[in-house]
Amino acid sequence: MTIDNIFHPDTHSKLIEITESNYLFEDGTILPVHNGVPILFSSDSIFSIDDIVKAKATTQSSDYLNTSSTKNYIRRKLLPSLCTDFNIEKRYNRLVELCPNNGKVLVVGAGEKIDYYKNKFKNCEVITSDVHNQFKPDYVFDGHFIPFVNNTFDVVLAAQVIEHTINPWKFCQELQRVTKLGGILQIEAPHNFPYHAEPYDFYRFTYTGMRSLFPNCAVLKAEITEGNASVVAITLSNYFVNLSSKKLIRSGFLFVTRILFGWLKYLDKRQALPNRRTVSMPKGYAFTFKKDDVKRTSKELLKEFYTLKK
Template sequence: MNMTIDSIFHPDTHSKLIEITETNYLFEDGATLPVHDGVPILFGSDSIFCADDIINNKATTQSSAYLNTSTAKNYIRRKLLPSLCADFNIEKRYHRLVELCPKNGKVLVVGAGEKIDYYKNLFKNCEVITSDVHNQFKPDYVFDGHFIPFVNNTFDIVLAAQVIEHTINPWKFCQELQRITKLSGVLQIEAPHNFPYHAEPYDFYRFTYTGMRSLFPGCEVLKAEITEGNASVVAITLSNYFVNLSSKKLIRSGLLFVTRILFGWLKYLDQRNVTPNRRTVSMPKGYAFTFKKDNIKRTSRELLKEFYTLKK
């Protein structure tokens, strides 16, 4: 799915897109940005990512190799071993999003990763635009979320799952998400509160309940959930501790195998605690916020007051 030509501008200058060729996007001010392997690469000059990495197929935040289950390591890790955490409510949460999207509405998925087909099938009655900062899984667009190349008030639904922790300036990223969302449109944001450092070096932040809320002052909270709770954090922390006792690959793999078996059951304790309260927000693995853009200007004090509406 591609955006109309009048919906796209240059991420640096906001110059209008005037022509699309097989190899370039040409803008009104004469600037060009490349199209590689059929995917537009729309990075601005201030981005920490660059088009050359995409053209040279350099893995940055994600590599498609980890999905290859033809290797023994990946097969065991992905197919045989139990996971240490699970988002048990994800399908229910996403189907609520589908219900909130008008027919033929526009959906933007930021950081779609390997789930491109999943999102397009989920929102099958909508126009779905997928994006990422790499081209490992062939999204519709490659761009940096700090400089989103789409005009204001474009999308009915904006979804960014496990992306915000990888943004070097989450304040700017969240401003961009709100800018491109239509008035009364919905933003679905999911992020970790406790999780090991990953996708290095592109892992920058963790978010508390109030921290996440404060990043979307022009939005109402429709729903907030704990995606994976305190028990998952215990399982992940114990496994990470034992695996990191050694630097030898064989020992680390063995410890990963053992700790997945020993601690993989703990995640099921989290099924009881999905709704955040002042007790459960202490150390969950992650949060999911469903925001509705209303453009009401909320002060920091007003945003913090919302915390006290949580049950004790």
């Protein structure tokens, strides 16, 4: 990413110099580089530079990947999952085809999948980001205040991030702002899922709710990532686990419910495309948008819902 593409998230002053420890902007403001990662937080963000310096776990902690822990090993390696996004590889391969060679890709909220995204878009310049430094992204910033100039990226991807934004309307405006005209936005979010990454979990999104957040974009494709059967499995498991506050009992219910209900997700394999029946309670959605800067009214956005099959 060149200096010309970066500005201060508050003042929008141009970046003029990068040192080992700081980013210096034209108006004299300075933001730090910590352990090799620029920390470009707005002063209005709910996150802070101090969080990063102290390695505070906010929306995500790297500890859950540690399979030397017996609990993590059993949960991640031995037990079946309650839901699976069966179409993710196909969807991302299609996204790669939509991105021009040497195009710029921004991943907001990359989490532990930094290497995955860089390998997937291997012919592109991939910029990864997050609000924490648990997995060493290229930049740390808050998606409500993206520190890049307008029309920078060919593809912007935010998977399972928008529910963690305290103001999703502003977040989506920022995603659209930094996407080039004709560029692609890939947004994935839950419709039904337990409260998680507390307290940084704010919203759930219906089909029409998600569509309404991107009025300057056309929908290229909308998919159900995990369907109604996955919701049933997750809800049943969550119910039993939360019957007790004792760790041993909770772990026992987790083990048993994963075994009992882990098969239900396979009932969702044939329900990837939304219709006016399946949008009632899926686990989540994936929307592929194309930025066209057409100014759609709320009425026009709602009319699109009736194009779904019954």
